[in-house]
Amino acid sequence: MYSFKNDYSEGAHPRILNALIESNLEQEEGYGEDSYSLKAIDLLKQKLGRTDVAIHLIPGGTQTNLIAISAFLRPHEAAIAAKTGHINTHETGAIEATGHKVVVAESDEGGKLTPEAVQAVLDAHPDEHMVKPKLVYISDTTEIGSIYTKGELEQLSEFCHAHNLILYMDGARLGSALCSEGNDLELSDLPELVDAFYIGGTKNGALLGEALVICRDALKEDFRYYIKQKGALLAKGRILGIQFLELFGDNLFFDLAAHANKMADRLREGLSEANFGFLADSPSNQIFPILPDILISSLQNNYSFHVWEKVDSDHSAIRLVTSWATKEEAISAFLEDIKELAKC
Ligand SMILES: Cc1ncc(COP(=O)(O)O)c(C=O)c1O
8 A cells, every 4th residue: 555645654854864863862952942953943044034033943733823823813813714724624623722713715726815815804804793803824835735926925915914914824835835836936035925934844854843933023922932831842842953954954855845746746747648637736745636436446445545525426536645755666656557447
């Protein structure tokens, strides 16, 4: 059985494991004050071209979203997200459990938000008898594998700032977004455009870890208290620092994401050649081909993947995810198998 279920099915890139082993017996400060975390944060600031941002290393994506969003909002304020937004669909009500409603905005088939969609939410929440939408949650790549162009992000950013909204970007798969062929954003553009975002390590070759970047001054105060109170200030925070230092010490972070994208490109090309369509344009490491249900059942004997959604009475879209560790041979074998099975 080969898995295209996720980009966290494998452990960690060997260079990261080696870095953890090599530093294993060194004694370091705890709780993110170790020399590795401090260096990693400095390095990320350099890559962003901004020394004034605050950066915190946090173990996981749901944790990062809920700590950031609950810290940024006052009690009556709410987050706006696309229907497919991770905080709306796959975080077990984590944001709501902190007391903040997630209000759903209309999005296109790729799960991206526009100023018009956010405006419609604001119009529907006119006064204090309803929650006050205050933070706009977007993800890049989105949960449907689409990416924001610089122009789209600029428009959303201008709108949010004009309406005194906080723009927050979930970058669980930011590496894949920035290495996508259609991408025109640089990592260093983000602090200019969003108020906070995170750079995902877990889905891009790290054992675990996300780097939250807070760009707006008003959101920075006491942030370590919020992390600690939500149980996410790791005593052995060095584990996060060592990994981010390795990922960003050279081009490893981008090389791994580019590899995952390249493997997805090969899958996409092979499936297009075999005349299969796709649920949405997803130029990243997640693709959503539409297949006959009968073919999906046969494939499931040898491959695991998510069946994403029913498209008509006998077709569904499946989600195939490639990772930093996906091998060319696995892609070739899958494409050969699907072509064979489609003949039956
Ligand atoms: C866009 C996005 N955000 C956040 C998460 C949550 O990450 P974690 O599983 O580390 O909590 C995921 C995980 O799949 C994700 O796809």
